[in-house]
Structures are given as structure tokens and as C-alpha cells.
Amino acid sequence: MSPAPHPKRRTYLYKLTSDRGGAPCATPPEPGCEPILTLAICKPAIRRTAQPGDRILGITSHSLANREGYPLCAVLYAAIVQEGIEARDYFAPASPFASRPDCIYEFHQQNGRAAHTGRTNLHRSPANLLKDLGAYPYYRNGRVLLAHDFRYFGSAAVPIPPRLHLLYAAAESLGQGHRVYTAADPESLEADTLFRALWKLPTRHTPRHVDADAYDH
Numbered sequence: 001m002s003p004a005p006h007p008k009r010r011t012y013l014y015k016l017t018s019d020r021g022g023a024p025c026a027t028p029p030e031p032g033c034e035p036i037l038t039l040a041i042c043k044p045a046i047r048r049t050a051q052p053g054d055r056i057l058g059i060t061s062h063s064l065a066n067r068e069g070y071p072l073c074a075v076l077y078a079a080i081v082q083e084g085i086e087a088r089d090y091f092a093p094a095s096p097f098a099s100r101p102d103c104i105y106e107f108h109q110q111n112g113r114a115a116h117t118g119r120t121n122l123h124r125s126p127a128n129l130l131k132d133l134g135a136y137p138y139y140r141n142g143r144v145l146l147a148h149d150f151r152y153f154g155s156a157a158v159p160i161p162p163r164l165h166l167l168y169a170a171a172e173s174l175g176q177g178h179r180v181y182t183a184a185d186p187e188s189l190e191a192d193t194l195f196r197a198l199w200k201l202p203t204r205h206t207p208r209h210v211d212a213d214a215y216d217h
Contacts, residue, residue, distance in 0.1 A: 010054045011191045014178035015061040021206035025102040026152040028205040037150040040102040041132045044141035059171045074157035079147035087142025101210035151203045164190040
């Protein structure tokens with residue numbers, strides 16, 4: 001079903017330089033389970049501020065196009081945020097998300113400090129922990145976004161139609177940061193059209209296992 005417009009919804013736009021299944025993470029669902037996309041690492045500013053109903057557009061970058069042959073200025077994934085949960089819940093030992101490839105941190109039961117689980121090489125550097133979760137004891141970057149309503153395309157990323165010229169220009173000129181548009185912005189109105197088109201396509205899924213030393217957006 002095509003996502004309906006929402007008067008207070010914001011649209012986040014950013015570029016991805018890597019697509020290895022860690023961010024976003026949208027693994028194939030288990031039998032009888034609903035598919036889910038999570039953003040648990042990278043892009044802390046988006047994870048801190050995005051609210052339920054907000055939309056995220058992950059766009060391919062020049063590095064993905066040049067290094068891995070992805071189409072340029074194309075939608076790698078689109079998602080509608082359902083909720084945001086705290087890191088201590090997402091990365092908890094009994095968390096229902098514990099088996100996901102992006103569930104790479106754990107909290108010490110006695111001192112409350114976070115550490116990498118060591119189960120994967122994904123973001124093993126201490127510098128990544130600071131970016132992903134923030135500083136002890138508050139870990140303000142640690143919010144995780146969940147979306148059940150999403151489309152992930154990966155290497156089959158869908159080019160933004162040139163007729164959506166404002167959104168295309170924004171994606172083309174975007175650097176390492178991100179942009180946010182309110183529902184009244186013309187770029188958001190063009191995003192309405194884009195989301196309707198994307199929701200007519202089937203989603204793909206990210207790998208069940210991710211083991212990468214270099215993974216940085």
C-alpha cells in the first residue's frame with residue numbers, strides 16, 4: 001500500500017558510501033515474521049531526531065557508483081520510521097533484535113558501559129562506538145530507528161526521475177551530511193510522488209551476516 005501523506009511528517013535525505021547490510025539492516029524475515037528495517041549504527045544525527053511517521057531516503061553516492069557500479073543519485077532504500085528505541089533496549093542480551101547483524105554492542109551489567117561484542121568486525125574500532133552510541137554514561141547517539149514499512153533496493157537502486165528536479169538536485173549536491181524537509185517544503189512534495197512510485201516495487205533484503213572491517217558513511 002502506498003504511504004499516505006502526513007501534515008507533520010519530515011523527510012530525511014542522505015547519501016550512503018557503503019552498502020554492506022549494517023546500515024540500513026533489512027534482513028529477510030523469518031517465516032511468519034514481519035520484515036523490518038533498522039538503522040542502529042551510522043547517521044547518529046538522523047537517529048537522534050527522526051520521529052514516528054518521518055521518512056528516510058538513502059541515496060547512492062559517487063563512491064558507490066564508481067567503486068561498485070551502483071546507479072548515481074538513486075534510491076538505495078526508503079523507509080517510514082515506526083519507532084525509535086534506546087540502545088540499552090536494542091542491544092540488551094534478551095533483546096528480540098540480538099541476532100540481527102547490526103546488533104554489535106553490549107552493555108556491562110555492573111558499570112553500564114558499552115562495548116563491542118566481538119562477534120563481527122563491523123565497527124570494531126572504539127572510534128565507531130563513540131559515533132554510533134555517543135559518550136558514557138548517557139550514550140546520546142544510541143537511539144535505534146525501526147521501520148516495518150520500507151523498500152530496500154541495494155545495487156538495484158532506483159534513480160530519482162529528473163522530473164523531480166528539486167529532489168534530484170538536492171541529492172546530487174548533497175555531501176556527507178543530511179537534509180531535512182518539512183511537509184510544506186517543495187522537495188517533500190516531490191518525495192510524496194517518489195514514495196508512491198517506490199511502493200509499487202517489491203523490496204529486496206540485506207544479508208543475514210555482515211563482517212566488514214571498513215564500514216563508514
